[in-house]
Amino acid sequence: MRLVVDLNRCQGYAQCAFLAPDVFAMHGDESLLYDPEADEEQRENVARAVAACPVGAILVEYDAADGPVLTPEVRGER
Amino acid sequence: MSGDGSLEHLKREGRIVVVGASLAGLRAAETMREKGFTGSLTMIGDEPYEPYDRPPLSKQVLLGKATADRTALPRRRDIDAKWRLGVPASGLDMAARRVRLADGDEVEYDRLLIATGVRARPWPNEAEGALDGVFVLRTRDDGARLERALAAGPRRVLVIGAGFTGSEIASACRERDLPVTVAERGAAPLVGALGGVIGEVAAQMHQEHGVDLRTGVMVTGLEGDPSGRVRAAHLSDGATVEADVVVVSLGAQRNTEWLAGSGLGAGPRGIACDAGCRAFNIWGIVTDDIYVAGDVARSPHALFGYQFLSLEHWGNAVAQAETAAHNMLSEGMDRRPHVWIPAFWSSQFGVNIKSVGVPPMGTEIQVTQGSLAERRFAAVYGYQGRMIAAVTFDNCRWLPFYEHQIETTAPFPPPFSTVDRRPEGHKPMPADFPDPSVPTHGPTITLSGYSPADRTMTFTPARH
Numbered sequence: 161m162r163l164v165v166d167l168n169r170c171q172g173y174a175q176c177a178f179l180a181p182d183v184f185a186m187h188g189d190e191s192l193l194y195d196p197e198a199d200e201e202q203r204e205n206v207a208r209a210v211a212a213c214p215v216g217a218i219l220v221e222y223d224a225a226d227g228p229v230l231t232p233e234v235r236g237e238r
Numbered sequence: 239m240s241g242d243g244s245l246e247h248l249k250r251e252g253r254i255v256v257v258g259a260s261l262a263g264l265r266a267a268e269t270m271r272e273k274g275f276t277g278s279l280t281m282i283g284d285e286p287y288e289p290y291d292r293p294p295l296s297k298q299v300l301l302g303k304a305t306a307d308r309t310a311l312p313r314r315r316d317i318d319a320k321w322r323l324g325v326p327a328s329g330l331d332m333a334a335r336r337v338r339l340a341d342g343d344e345v346e347y348d349r350l351l352i353a354t355g356v357r358a359r360p361w362p363n364e365a366e367g368a369l370d371g372v373f374v375l376r377t378r379d380d381g382a383r384l385e386r387a388l389a390a391g392p393r394r395v396l397v398i399g400a401g402f403t404g405s406e407i408a409s410a411c412r413e414r415d416l417p418v419t420v421a422e423r424g425a426a427p428l429v430g431a432l433g434g435v436i437g438e439v440a441a442q443m444h445q446e447h448g449v450d451l452r453t454g455v456m457v458t459g460l461e462g463d464p465s466g467r468v469r470a471a472h473l474s475d476g477a478t479v480e481a482d483v484v485v486v487s488l489g490a491q492r493n494t495e496w497l498a499g500s501g502l503g504a505g506p507r508g509i510a511c512d513a514g515c516r517a518f519n520i521w522g523i524v525t526d527d528i529y530v531a532g533d534v535a536r537s538p539h540a541l542f543g544y545q546f547l548s549l550e551h552w553g554n555a556v557a558q559a560e561t562a563a564h565n566m567l568s569e570g571m572d573r574r575p576h577v578w579i580p581a582f583w584s585s586q587f588g589v590n591i592k593s594v595g596v597p598p599m600g601t602e603i604q605v606t607q608g609s610l611a612e613r614r615f616a617a618v619y620g621y622q623g624r625m626i627a628a629v630t631f632d633n634c635r636w637l638p639f640y641e642h643q644i645e646t647t648a649p650f651p652p653p654f655s656t657v658d659r660r661p662e663g664h665k666p667m668p669a670d671f672p673d674p675s676v677p678t679h680g681p682t683i684t685l686s687g688y689s690p691a692d693r694t695m696t697f698t699p700a701r702h
Contacts, residue, residue, distance in 0.1 A: 162310055162311065162312040163312055164291050164311055164312055166553070166556075167293070167552075167583045168552070168553045168581045168582075168583060168592075170583075170634075171634050171635045171637075172590065172634060172635070185303075187585060187588060188585070188587075188588030188589055188590060188632070189588075189590070189614075189632050190590040190632055190634055191585035191588065191589070191590040193297065193298045193301070193303055193585075194298070194304075195298070195303070195304050195308075196291060196294055196298075196304055196308060196309045196310075197304070197308035197309070197310065219312050219314070220312055221312030221313050221314075
């Protein structure tokens, strides 16, 4: 699962760090650090964090149910 | 509008080529598909990786909290593209509508989007820059290499240049308890982006966290040991700093060399385009099939005196890509201008720094809330009696308010008081930006407009 947080939008409400502490963490009072490629077992927590973000700043791409996201590198394309 | 069905034909079976497979290129491609483009889409990128996110490279990656190979950007949707990764574009034939690739291939287009971005400015002395232990930080590979070097526990790290990236690197080093020296040519860190008043706050942050900060100095040379490993740096004040890791953080260069001789208006300052992201040719005449977006673009902004702004900002890459993609598939009044308000963030020494507007245009600054000494404040920049920008340190929830003030050209100094206004914030003071003609580490916004009264401009071919 891949994610990116639009930190222009992020206002440090820390809902994500509360709901998915293994993926999101506050660094200082209002800076956010996150794991851009979170483990699949975090799926539910991340989904809750996305829904609870007061400014809608989190974009997630979940892995397909039948396997990981196939990257161009993996597919051997150039 | 042409109304001859050519736009419908383009959307149905046209060929669109995107050069630059990073944030701007990816978001543009997604937008095109979203708008119903069903033709062929080719994504060309010089790195062998699919689009990834760069901001984590100088933050969580250097802190060891994420790895550089796991920053690939999430997709908003499937873009069904043909990927040409690991091969840079090497030329453009505007007449034949063809992009040349470094491996000899050519790709034809009906519409072209250029989003080739910037790269790290290398150390000017090539031999010294090639010493083992000398790094830059821009790409995923750079991030992985530098993280490995920091994890190995160097005796001292030297960061050359105290812009945002340099400051973030120094911050990460201190968090890992590594001794770090920062050498900055300007009077303070961040001075090019935020001015001397805020630069002084940044300098105190460095010092309080144990950074050996040297300002007003240049690094005149790097010295290696017999095995070709960097061991020391010489400074313009006569000092020598012994360091086994050196990070060159001197800003960025725009990736436009591949367009030399093409006839496109591309040079060291980027590629000039109109408000709709359509690139100019060297005569300043707009093209209608070539668009630009992201760090490499320079476009006029109505809110900032129609100056051509080059913005090395994450949010600008996304917004400009969306506008370019929309306009590539639209005609006439359906097209829209790119009028994004510049905004960026940084995180260093545990402090969240954010800004909106164009601070380097400001001549005055006023601390409207909080206090500089507490590192929690909001300050606004004034330009000719209006608010032109704002910056916050650990006070980001106020930023949307100031953004609205800037968008509506609110007066400066602000005619009202704000909560938490301290005595120091009752009067504006000079913002203290360095003379723009004196080079620093490189601002994140390049103001490259010129006065209409100035008729001395001559065209100079691209040269970095």
